[in-house]
Amino acid sequence: MRARSLLLATSLAVGAVVVAQPAYAAGPAIQITKIYYNSYGRTSDTPVTNKKLNGEYVQIKNTTKKAVSLKGWTLRDKQSTTSGHIFKFGAFTLGAGKTVTVRTGKGKNTSANRYWGRSFSLGTFAYIWNNTSDTAYLRNASGTLKDSCAYKSSSKVYSKAC
DSSP states (O other): OHHHHHHHHHHHHHHHHHHTSOGGGGSOSEEEEEEEOSBTBOGGGSOOOHHHHHTSEEEEEEOSSSOEEOTTOEEEETTHHHHOOEEEOOSOEEOTTOEEEEESSOOOOOSSEEEOOOOOOTTOOOOOSOSSEEEEEEEOTTOOEEEEEEEEOOSSOOEEEO
16 A cells, blocks of 8 residues: 555656646757848848848757757758758857857857858859748758758748747
8 A cells, every 4th residue: 555655656746747847848959949031131232241141140059958069060051952051060069058140151150159151252142041931951960850940031020930
């Protein structure tokens, strides 16, 4: 009888822990949380500058309680096989609960910002994320898809929370 009561109490305690799990625990450990595309309106309206390129970005968050190495991970767009739009992380560790922003243009890499290194020259389209619609894919160093985020543009919203 005592063993049955102890088992019931243990089951109830374990059940309470499972119920108390946060909702985000079901998502990927490393996830795309935001894409900001069409950073300064239509590309043809204004000259492309590094500031405008860096206004286009993707945010990636580590939802775990441990730092995760992103060395060899890739971020790419839907047409990456034809466009070559593939960002590859070098030696980089994303801290527990931290977010890194991957910006399209050039800049100095930090723990909060990484730079794709794209620049505009005549005849070269420098932006990564299409203004009408696109999909971002995040893969680990083995090539396994870890997260993705798709969007379709509206006339006044130029970002997508994933």
